[in-house]
Amino acid sequence: MPPAVSFQHVSRHFGHVKAVDDVSLDIFEGEFFAMLGPSGSGKTTCLRLIAGFEQPTSGHIEIFGETAEGLPPYRRNVNTVFQDYALFPHMTVGENVAYGLMIKGVARAEREAKALETLAMVKLKGFDQRRPSQLSGGQRQRVALARALVNQPKVLLLDEPLGALDLKLREQMQEELKALQKELGITFVLVTHDQGEALSMANRVAIFNEGKIVQAGPPADVYEHPRSRFVADFVGSSNVLPPEFAAAHGGTHAWTSLRPEKVRLVRAGEALPAGQFGVSGRVASALYQGAITRIAVELNSTRIIAAIPTGMTTIQEGETVALAWDACNLVAMEAA
Amino acid sequence: MSGAIATNPRSRLSDFFYRHSGLLTFALLLPPLLWIGIVYLGSLFALLLQSFYSLDEFSGLIVHEFTLSTYEQLFTPTNLTIILRTAVMAAAVTLASAILAFPIAYYAARYARGGWKALFYLAVMMPLWSSYLVKVYAWKLILAKEGIVTWVAGKIHLGWLLDALLAMPVIGGSSLSFSYIGTFIVFVYIWLPYMILPTQAALERVPKNFIEASADLGASPRQTFRTVILPLAMPGVIAGSIFTFSLTLGDYIIPQIVGNSRPFIGTTVYALQGTAGDIPLAAAFTVVPVVIMGIYLMIARRMGAFDAL
Numbered sequence A: 001m002p003p004a005v006s007f008q009h010v011s012r013h014f015g016h017v018k019a020v021d022d023v024s025l026d027i028f029e030g031e032f033f034a035m036l037g038p039s040g041s042g043k044t045t046c047l048r049l050i051a052g053f054e055q056p057t058s059g060h061i062e063i064f065g066e067t068a069e070g071l072p073p074y075r076r077n078v079n080t081v082f083q084d085y086a087l088f089p090h091m092t093v094g095e096n097v098a099y100g101l102m103i104k105g106v107a108r109a110e111r112e113a114k115a116l117e118t119l120a121m122v123k124l125k126g127f128d129q130r131r132p133s134q135l136s137g138g139q140r141q142r143v144a145l146a147r148a149l150v151n152q153p154k155v156l157l158l159d160e161p162l163g164a165l166d167l168k169l170r171e172q173m174q175e176e177l178k179a180l181q182k183e184l185g186i187t188f189v190l191v192t193h194d195q196g197e198a199l200s201m202a203n204r205v206a207i208f209n210e211g212k213i214v215q216a217g218p219p220a221d222v223y224e225h226p227r228s229r230f231v232a233d234f235v236g237s238s239n240v241l242p243p244e245f246a247a248a249h250g251g252t253h254a255w256t257s258l259r260p261e262k263v264r265l266v267r268a269g270e271a272l273p274a275g276q277f278g279v280s281g282r283v284a285s286a287l288y289q290g291a292i293t294r295i296a297v298e299l300n301s302t303r304i305i306a307a308i309p310t311g312m313t314t315i316q317e318g319e320t321v322a323l324a325w326d327a328c329n330l331v332a333m334e335a336a
Numbered sequence B: 001m002s003g004a005i006a007t008n009p010r011s012r013l014s015d016f017f018y019r020h021s022g023l024l025t026f027a028l029l030l031p032p033l034l035w036i037g038i039v040y041l042g043s044l045f046a047l048l049l050q051s052f053y054s055l056d057e058f059s060g061l062i063v064h065e066f067t068l069s070t071y072e073q074l075f076t077p078t079n080l081t082i083i084l085r086t087a088v089m090a091a092a093v094t095l096a097s098a099i100l101a102f103p104i105a106y107y108a109a110r111y112a113r114g115g116w117k118a119l120f121y122l123a124v125m126m127p128l129w130s131s132y133l134v135k136v137y138a139w140k141l142i143l144a145k146e147g148i149v150t151w152v153a154g155k156i157h158l159g160w161l162l163d164a165l166l167a168m169p170v171i172g173g174s175s176l177s178f179s180y181i182g183t184f185i186v187f188v189y190i191w192l193p194y195m196i197l198p199t200q201a202a203l204e205r206v207p208k209n210f211i212e213a214s215a216d217l218g219a220s221p222r223q224t225f226r227t228v229i230l231p232l233a234m235p236g237v238i239a240g241s242i243f244t245f246s247l248t249l250g251d252y253i254i255p256q257i258v259g260n261s262r263p264f265i266g267t268t269v270y271a272l273q274g275t276a277g278d279i280p281l282a283a284a285f286t287v288v289p290v291v292i293m294g295i296y297l298m299i300a301r302r303m304g305a306f307d308a309l
């Protein structure tokens, strides 16, 4: 079985801007794949290469084993949910959803029935006669989704589909999208710069930076074992410890990542068990964040952020506290 | 500073208008409303009123009594021919303008960038800067028997084509400048910018995203053009056609200078209110384009031309 999408050393340059730079990647059938990265890192360009809106400057793209270069978007069994939805304003919601079927020449009655069915699937029963302008942002997002899904694509591309929604709606849509993907078994490729979204929805994430994939793998893997400072910083927040400090506190002589939630508070007079290492220092700041309190402890060579469950103790700025962590939570990284 | 009351009279005025924004809108709208209300609608009303009077054939005086007899005169064969001739010419000019304008507008909206775009605006607008009369007379010279068109046609051995064209019944004539073809060419030339600009503006507003979305959903460029671009550009084309159609319906200069001197609505109105002194019939004639435009817009609406608005 060939992968759903396969990139082999793909580059897309715009003049001297290397939007996508020597990317190799396989996305497998039925996978929920997320592309995560900061603004301008080439995620959208990657998606557009799959959809066929862009052609690679060099390299090779295959979709289900077939060469994709030179194939126009309308000959690819791939559909896109655009970031701003791109619903046609001169058509009703029903006509928008039925558009792909109309183009394929499906008879009116059949395509209308299919459109209604798909609208029901995205919980928009009874909206088919409305115009896109008469919908809320979340409803438009669902119409865009229905318009793509009605064509039963083999791969669905989603470019920050939830970017315009408020937090509550976004979380709801994340759950629904995930459920939908499981139910339909379609390969989803999601572009986002929201790491929480990528981690919670995807089976696998690729972290982009400056047109390159810097790390790819299951969310837990990427989160637990960031391979570079960039990934450690970008995916969640992390303490990046300098090599000397890491070597002296249970790690190896390398730049090392330590997640704030892996750092615990040491009670006064407590002896550290074997395999644990600790420091003590002055609390520079304590930020109450609901379930956790995030404290920053100033040391002379570095500073350590710790996420402490709220309610354990009340920590004041200026206090001196002792922190500790398991040596196994120190993750040595390749690049600085 | 919150709560401070401005003492400077000008800022006091701004504050006042800010709090009473309805009043500001009213003050801004009053002059144009007066203009439209009194000058424009008033004169239109006066015109309508005149058309319900009649001309006493013996004394040549206007009878100020309500009658439909003036409108009846519109339906004499001569006058019907004039109306039909004008309407057909206006329709032909509009159609030709739309066909010529669309590719130009499409190119300008979708492909032209930077300098090319500036050049486009210049090329479209420049003809509007020079006098209308000068342009029409220039065309008369261009189209004349001794003019450049005949000369070029002869040079490239296409004189026979021109002759064949002029030999055609009805639209032909002794030369381009004395035929319907000539009138048509000049009309199209003069009104073309009014078709290009709104069409281009409408096309400009079609986001690239829609075209990509359409392709993404399986539509070939041809299908995308028919189902997305054209419907979204239609309000612009209709706006342009309102210009070209109504301007042609009402024009009285071009048919006098270029063409076979057969009367159009405009030239007829000009003659009726001048030498003939038949103001009521002239007024009735000017109502015709208004009615035709009304019918035209109704049909356009029925056909969904404004769905994208």
Ligand SMILES: Nc1ncnc2c1ncn2[C@@H]1O[C@H](COP(=O)(O)OP(=O)(O)OP(=O)(O)O)[C@@H](O)[C@H]1O
Pocket (backbone or CB within 6 Å): A014, A017, A018, A019, A020, A037, A038, A039, A040, A041, A042, A043, A044, A045, A046, A193
């Ligand atoms: N058509 C283009 N012409 C020139 N440069 C482009 C073009 N499209 C993208 N770029 C450049 O390529 C780089 C990557 O762009 P891309 O849109 O893929 O980023 P992104 O990761 O999707 O960012 P964002 O999260 O902000 O959407 C950017 O520096 C961008 O300016």
Ligand SMILES: [Mg+2]
Pocket (backbone or CB within 6 Å): A043, A044, A045
């Ligand atoms: Mg993007």
